[in-house]
Amino acid sequence: MKYSLLLAALLSASSLMAVDTVQAQDSQEQQPAQSITVECATNECPPPPPALEDEPVLTHNKDVLISVTGQGVAPMNTTSPAQAYALAKRAAVADAYRMIAEKVKGVRVDGEDLIKNMMVKRSTVRTSVQAMVKNANVVETTFKDGLCEVEMEIVLSHSQFAR
């Protein structure tokens, strides 16, 4: 009887310690994710990584040329090839503007995953960009197999940003 009581006490003590250890491990594993969320929520995100060697940097005496290629397709219910071309070109120009805005200003990305019973039920990624683009030039337009491609360029100078 004595031994059985002692055994039971030992088992309960060891199980409590094991639970504490697992909780400690869990909290250690969760720490990095929590720290990232908290840091960015208070606008104290780490500084951006330094520019790569090939990446153009905007300086006082050096302009940066940004070149993008936007793509667009014509709607299904067009009355003529000319109309299809015109509409596809407009869509391609909008795509090119979007790409310029993304390159210059950056993209906001929001992600959301719904996991239920250890299975991904829904995965959603939303990206958005809003910008005012000025002095963009259409360099070349090609239309082939219903796809219109517009090459667009914009020159950024330091004086446009430093005010």
Place this chain on the structure above:
Amino acid sequence: MRSRDGNRPFTFSICTLILLTSLTLHAKEYFISYRYVVKDATLYNETLYVSSAMQKCSGVPQEAIVLENSKKSNSLKEILLKNIDHFLSHVNKLALDVKHTEKTKNLHNSSTTILTLKTTCFKVDFNDNFVTIAPFK
């Protein structure tokens, strides 16, 4: 009493003044805004708003473009819609507002891009077979 020869410069200056005044009065100012929506890489909707300015616009007219007006129409909107490609190539050089949203749900992607020319005042000169428009800055 003045002689006929003496009156010639006076008459010329009066005529010039009348001509210039009429030309100035003939130039009108319009507010133009343009917006188009592209959904999933396809043009979805396009809106062009044209309104005559009730007050004089401030600023200096910038680079002008000449649009054809073979039907001698007085409606600027009609002329712009007829020469929309030429007008848009000029508008592209002005400031355009870009709004883009993209959603990927369970690996299905959909995107919407809205390009907007904010309401801008244009100086418009109607001539016989063409119209000259220049944005104010």
